[in-house]
Amino acid sequence: MPFVNIKITNEGVTPEKKEQLISGATQLLVDVLGKNPKTTVVIIDEVDTDNWGLGGESVSTRRKRGD
16 A cells, blocks of 8 residues: 655645645556555645755745745
């Protein structure tokens, strides 16, 4: 049973976009590895930008600065 965990920042991703992520990740495993889509699990974790760091800074700090 394949398990995919997608982590994204919680910046207004619509339910429709999440459905596309779930469908696309599932189809990728079907196409590349021949996995059964009925047993493929996809979880989307939305992370606050204060809790996501890049280059030693939070994404929130970088966005405030315009990076």
